Amino acid sequence: MAVLYRRVALIGIGLIASSMALAMRQQGLAGEITGHAKSPQTRATALELGLCDRVFDTAAAAVQGADLVVLAVPVGAMAALAAEIGPHLAPGVTVTDVGSVKQAVIDAVAPHIPEGVAFVPAHPLAGTEHSGPRAGFAALFQNRWCLLTPTEQSTPEATARLRALWEGMGSNVDEMDAPHHDLVLAVVSHTPHLIAYTMVGVADHLRRVSNSEVIKYSASGFRDFTRIAASDPTMWRDVFLTNREATLDILGRFTEELFALQRAIRMGDGDMLHAYFTRTRAIRRGIIEAGQDTAAPDFGRIAAGGPGKAGGR
Numbered sequence: 001m002a003v004l005y006r007r008v009a010l011i012g013i014g015l016i017a018s019s020m021a022l023a024m025r026q027q028g029l030a031g032e033i034t035g036h037a038k039s040p041q042t043r044a045t046a047l048e049l050g051l052c053d054r055v056f057d058t059a060a061a062a063v064q065g066a067d068l069v070v071l072a073v074p075v076g077a078m079a080a081l082a083a084e085i086g087p088h089l090a091p092g093v094t095v096t097d098v099g100s101v102k103q104a105v106i107d108a109v110a111p112h113i114p115e116g117v118a119f120v121p122a123h124p125l126a127g128t129e130h131s132g133p134r135a136g137f138a139a140l141f142q143n144r145w146c147l148l149t150p151t152e153q154s155t156p157e158a159t160a161r162l163r164a165l166w167e168g169m170g171s172n173v174d175e176m177d178a179p180h181h182d183l184v185l186a187v188v189s190h191t192p193h194l195i196a197y198t199m200v201g202v203a204d205h206l207r208r209v210s211n212s213e214v215i216k217y218s219a220s221g222f223r224d225f226t227r228i229a230a231s232d233p234t235m236w237r238d239v240f241l242t243n244r245e246a247t248l249d250i251l252g253r254f255t256e257e258l259f260a261l262q263r264a265i266r267m268g269d270g271d272m273l274h275a276y277f278t279r280t281r282a283i284r285r286g287i288i289e290a291g292q293d294t295a296a297p298d299f300g301r302i303a304a305g306g307p308g309k310a311g312g313r
């Protein structure tokens, strides 16, 4: 594939940025990759694994001479980094991010983007419960969606080139506005994560069932909650603090549905429960038909000999 960017600067070198580095290298999409992360340890790992050709102690130094800058840090860290790199961005550069929330990132980053620099927010719906530079793998974005949420600072050329980069890394790309993105993600990702965190917390607090029983019998369903609830605490704290309105909206609806099901159980209303579960089963079928998960029993764990890796975030 053709080189799309001469020099890509990765700000933050965790799961997402390291996967991007590996995918860009595999597909020949970037000439050179520079990087910056908070800790010297992560910077050293990025060199050791060949994720970056050069790493820098500051974000400002890492973006010098780059034609694409990727902000791949937790959402709450974006504003300070954008303020730091803003004065070092030359006209013609594209800045993008991979944050899981879009309107809050736009509010945090946009004021620091100078005239002549394009800002194209993006969110790859791909991830695992692992984090850090060693967690990345080149196939993470294969057949996963990447959502672009262009603003008035996104030129059509910059948006088209970033789309080509994500397609080159194996993603399908859609565009939507940031508020809609945040509502969609509250439904498909953010609220489900909160529910998983809650369920694992309930099991932890319940003293009538011992921890060893919970672990021993976890394959009955609990195990799938624990995978999601093992996700990075900093990232997810920031997601809920910054996608507050949409998450609270969906949580309110969730609570109403939960009460309806609770009432059906109490009243012995089997018809209601059966009809409800029939509708939800159809959604699962739709996900499989869209190629977003496997129809293999137990998510293919037994057939593949291990847990499936990629999941949307």
Ligand code: NAP
Binding pocket: 011, 012, 013, 014, 015, 016, 017, 036, 037, 038, 039, 040, 042, 043, 072, 073, 074, 075, 077, 081, 098, 099, 100, 101, 123, 124, 125, 126, 127, 128, 129, 130, 131, 132, 133, 232, 235, 313
């Ligand atoms: P991660 O693996 O935890 O890595 C975060 C990286 O950001 C680390 O390299 C960390 O450096 C660096 N960092 C944090 N604060 C910083 C600061 N103030 N200055 C410089 N570097 C800083 O995170 P990730 O999973 O790749 O997530 C990155 C972004 O992608 C987040 O905005 C998240 O919402 C989004 N996202 C995540 C997923 C997912 O499933 N994980 C999916 C899609 C999008 P150190 O290692 O030195 O601490």
